[in-house]
Amino acid sequence: MPKEIAPRNEMPRQDPRVRRRNFNEVALGYDLETALAEAERCLQCKKPQCIAGCPVQVRIPEFILALREKDMWRAVEVLKDKNSLPAICGRVCPQETQCEIQCVLGKKHEPVAIGRLERFVADWEREQGMRTPPLAPPTGKHVAVIGAGPAGLTAAGDLAKMGHKVTIFEALHAPGGVLIYGIPEFRLPKDVVRAEVEYVQSLGVEIRLNTVVGKLYTIDEMLKDGFDAVFLGTGAGLPMFMNIPGENYNGVYSANEFLTRTNLMKAYLFPEYDTPINVGRKVAVVGAGNVAMDSARCALRLGADEVHIVYRRSRAEMPARAEEVANAEEEGIIFDFLTNPVEIHGTDKGWVCGMRCIRMELGEPDASGRRRPVPVPGSEFDMEVDTVIMALGTQPNPLVFSNTPWLERTKHGTVVANEENGRTKMERVWAGGDIVTGAATVISAMGAGKRAAADIDAYLKDPNGPWWVGPE
Numbered sequence: 355m356p357k358e359i360a361p362r363n364e365m366p367r368q369d370p371r372v373r374r375r376n377f378n379e380v381a382l383g384y385d386l387e388t389a390l391a392e393a394e395r396c397l398q399c400k401k402p403q404c405i406a407g408c409p410v411q412v413r414i415p416e417f418i419l420a421l422r423e424k425d426m427w428r429a430v431e432v433l434k435d436k437n438s439l440p441a442i443c444g445r446v447c448p449q450e451t452q453c454e455i456q457c458v459l460g461k462k463h464e465p466v467a468i469g470r471l472e473r474f475v476a477d478w479e480r481e482q483g484m485r486t487p488p489l490a491p492p493t494g495k496h497v498a499v500i501g502a503g504p505a506g507l508t509a510a511g512d513l514a515k516m517g518h519k520v521t522i523f524e525a526l527h528a529p530g531g532v533l534i535y536g537i538p539e540f541r542l543p544k545d546v547v548r549a550e551v552e553y554v555q556s557l558g559v560e561i562r563l564n565t566v567v568g569k570l571y572t573i574d575e576m577l578k579d580g581f582d583a584v585f586l587g588t589g590a591g592l593p594m595f596m597n598i599p600g601e602n603y604n605g606v607y608s609a610n611e612f613l614t615r616t617n618l619m620k621a622y623l624f625p626e627y628d629t630p631i632n633v634g635r636k637v638a639v640v641g642a643g644n645v646a647m648d649s650a651r652c653a654l655r656l657g658a659d660e661v662h663i664v665y666r667r668s669r670a671e672m673p674a675r676a677e678e679v680a681n682a683e684e685e686g687i688i689f690d691f692l693t694n695p696v697e698i699h700g701t702d703k704g705w706v707c708g709m710r711c712i713r714m715e716l717g718e719p720d721a722s723g724r725r726r727p728v729p730v731p732g733s734e735f736d737m738e739v740d741t742v743i744m745a746l747g748t749q750p751n752p753l754v755f756s757n758t759p760w761l762e763r764t765k766h767g768t769v770v771a772n773e774e775n776g777r778t779k780m781e782r783v784w785a786g787g788d789i790v791t792g793a794a795t796v797i798s799a800m801g802a803g804k805r806a807a808a809d810i811d812a813y814l815k816d817p818n819g820p821w822w823v824g825p826e
């Protein structure tokens with residue numbers, strides 16, 4: 355008899371009427387009983403498609419089976435064999451477009467909630483106290499990792515397990531990259547990030563904070579001064595603007611600045627923390643990715659009466675995770691689709707007081723495959739707003755490239771690197787994550803960190819052979 359499939363287990367969440375004014379985590383996690391019930395839904399496929407959807411190839415059915423058998427340490431071990439940051443991935447990975455979209459069950463029913471199970475196992479481990487896995491004997495090689503985001507932390511963790519000495523250089527005063535300065539507490543509690551960073555440190559990785567590479571040392575100097583290899587994982591933290599009149603008024607923020615002040619500098623705990631942030635009554639967030647959703651939801655929690663997402667395309671083209679769009683809508687964020695700002699208005703004192711927009715319609719698909727937005731002539735109108743947050747995308751910060759002209763870059767400012775192994779055009783320098791792809795996802799950055807770590811290890815054991823294999 356075919357197995358009867360129970361419906362997917364819902365994740366309990368804070369009531370939207372309450373959570374729209376607090377920074378506590380929105381999704382509350384499964385309890386053991388619910389996790390076991392969800393694990394029971396997995397078919398334990400002989401040819402599991404879910405693994406192919408995971409950029410770091412977690413052995414998903416195996417960890418779910420261990421959970422089902424209540425062998426929790428085994429579940430942790432299987433998860434962490436491929437993923438050193440599972441509590442983070444369980445919360446922010448776009449599972450709906452990766453492992454879960456491939457899940458066989460999804461063809462006729464709802465897919466297994468793989469991300470929620472991953473989160474459950476990782477949270478269980480954190481509550482018990484994390485265990486450090488066995489490390490390979492020391493190799494005597496020393497690797498520098500620049501940037502303590504998901505790419506750098508993953509590369510560092512894997513290299514440490516392989517027996518290499520690893521030092522991470524991080525510009526900010528806290529490790530985690532976007533996980534600590536960008537993604538808000540209500541989606542990813544910082545205790546979770548700190549615990550997973552501590553796990554990487556427990557593998558012997560040293561993290562040097564407040565160290566801007568490119569200012570204090572160049573990559574060349576690091577290679578000359580004793581590092582055998584350098585991994586670049588500095589992300590894409592440089593914000594982009596629209597270059598429209600009025601963008602310099604007070605009250606216009608880049609999403610990066612707004613989120614960094616709110617999350618890393620803890621403006622939401624002002625005056626307990628010494629970071630003021632000025633959020634008006636009516637806020638417009640321009641863009642519709644995860645960064646825009648996070649900015650809009652933070653603005654609401656910081657006291658705005660009305661927050662708009664202003665997006666030049668339609669709902670169907672929104673790049674944000676569906677779950678986060680639904681959360682934002684439940685909390686009362688207003689979506690203005692097919693709308694594009696053309697000018698920001700300001701008062702005599704230089705503060706934002708409005709935004710002129712134009713209506714758009716969708717034309718033929720562009721290079722991104724999405725339908726190109728085209729302005730509707732004569733459709734301009736004014737929005738009354740006093741804060742504008744630009745969440746239009748980012749590119750790599752060029753600081754790290756100081757005095758390394760031989761590190762080839764694309765016209766978008768990203769580093770040219772071999773996708774398979776992370777090698778750049780500069781010998782003994784690897785790169786991965788947003789610095790190579792432009793703004794992408796946590797798990798794709800981790801995948802790149804893993805591939806680079808494997809190649810660095812292979813190179814350090816046998817540095818012969820051509821360095822760059824691929825197109826010139």
Ligand SMILES: Cc1cc2nc3c(=O)[nH]c(=O)nc-3n(C[C@H](O)[C@H](O)[C@H](O)COP(=O)(O)OP(=O)(O)OC[C@H]3O[C@@H](n4cnc5c(N)ncnc54)[C@H](O)[C@@H]3O)c2cc1C
Pocket residue numbers: 446447448500501502503504505506523524525526529530531532533536537565566567568587588589590591613644645648675751753754786787788789793794795796797799
């Ligand atoms: C607000 C926001 C929300 C997001 N939400 C999601 C989500 O829900 N799901 C998802 O999968 N992805 C999400 N992303 C994208 C994801 O966070 C990134 O793709 C990922 O963090 C990239 O990892 P990375 O390691 O390449 O870079 P980063 O996380 O950017 O880390 C780079 C690190 O390098 C440091 N650095 C930079 N320059 C230097 C230098 N010169 N010297 C030393 N250190 C330096 C930076 O301070 C930073 O700590 C979001 C991004 C943002 C901004």
Ligand code: SF4
Pocket residue numbers: 395396397398399402403404405414415456457458459466468
């Ligand atoms: S594809 Fe879905 S049902 Fe099959 S093993 Fe993976 S998670 Fe389980």
